[in-house]
Amino acid sequence: MTTTEIVKNIHHYCIGLSYLCAFLLEIARLLWPARGWRVAGLVFGAAGLFAHTAYLLVQQPSPAVPSGSVLMLAWVLALFYFYGTVHHAKQAWAVFVLPVVIGLVAVSRILLTAEPEHAAFDVGEWASGERFWGGVHGLLILFASVGVSVSFLASMMYLIQARRLRNKVSPGTVVPMLSLERLETMNRRALNIAFPLLTAGLLVGTLLLPHGLSFGDNWLSLKVLSTAGLWLEFLVLLYLRYGAHVPARRLALFSIAAFGLLLVALAASHPFAIGGVK
Structure with missing residues (x-):
């Protein structure tokens, strides 16, 4: 399977589960302080951000469609989470931002299943x-x-x-x-x-x-x-x-x-x- 085919198989579940793992690892870091938890959390956060970015680039969801606009907002907040986690190393930044990101990804998935199969942005006559x-x-x-x-x-x-x-x-x-x-x-x-x-x-x-x-x-x-x-x-x-x-x-x-x-x-x-x- 080529890299392009792998990227095309990325779905909301891959994105959401990566962020969820990062969130759970951040919780573990607070309960049992150790440097390994933070590094593992950042790895899963980076993986989620990569999958999220790849999905947007390949699938190109329309911002005019509800699922697309929510997923794009989740992506920007994911950037906000990753930067804040690295910049504010001593603060529990991810504990507050990641649940919002995960929730938005879940909402985007729910909206996607409720949208018509060929929902699009009507720009043909623009x-x-x-x-x-x-x-x-x-x-x-x-x-x-x-x-x-x-x-x-x-x-x-x-x-x-x-x-x-x-x-x-x-x-x-x-x-x-x-x-x-x-x-x-x-x-x-x-x-x-x-x-x-x-x-x-x-x-x-x-x-x-x-x-x-x-x-x-x-x-x-x-x-x-x-x-x-x-x-x-x-x-x-x-x-x-x-x-x-x-x-x-x-x-x-x-x-x-x-x-x-x-x-x-x-x-x-x-x-x-x-x-x-x-």
């Missing part, structure tokens, strides 16, 4: 300029989604760390984490970056909505409504942070809710996505 702006729209939404996901992770860790400090838990008896200040800074930067990207992505997407569909198929589709709702929630979050100066704990809860809305937006069918119609 002009070259529209294809270009469609790609810009997809990248803007993807990077905004990464910002929302990072904000979610920072918020989860912030709430856990704040509870530890409130209960005066000894740092030596729990999973090592970043300080509250660094987690709040991470959350703030993620929101500040994601909001303009999401705004620009929405504006480009609005101009690209197909005119042949009815008002309900365009503006009242779940994809459009959930993405617009996510933008409004971000607007509220920014006001609460910089205008009302609400406590960081409440902002963290709003950020977690925003991630849930993001998953709805990604899982919803895109007005451009077609399949099984011909």
Whole structure:
């Protein structure tokens, strides 16, 4: 079997199981500290990232199809996990990021089984300029989604760390984490970056909505409504942070809710996505 054939046989299960092994090894490293656990975890993490990258390059899932957009988001977060694990060697970075990556890979697989067999991105009749702006729209939404996901992770860790400090838990008896200040800074930067990207992505997407569909198929589709709702929630979050100066704990809860809305937006069918119609 050639290398190309091996790569073509990579599926969601290979990706997810590699990340799962990396996660379990990270848990083992926390329970029984030893350098070997960390090295083995990084090896499995690298294997998962390789399989993930190869799948995207060979299968080329469409970002307009829910399974494709979720899997691409999982890939960017997997990069975030691997870099963070190497850079923050003393922190339990993978313990928090990998479950999100594994969950997104699983969601992508579930969505894939529910999609029409020939689901695709309807660009056949697009002009070259529209294809270009469609790609810009997809990248803007993807990077905004990464910002929302990072904000979610920072918020989860912030709430856990704040509870530890409130209960005066000894740092030596729990999973090592970043300080509250660094987690709040991470959350703030993620929101500040994601909001303009999401705004620009929405504006480009609005101009690209197909005119042949009815008002309900365009503006009242779940994809459009959930993405617009996510933008409004971000607007509220920014006001609460910089205008009302609400406590960081409440902002963290709003950020977690925003991630849930993001998953709805990604899982919803895109007005451009077609399949099984011909």
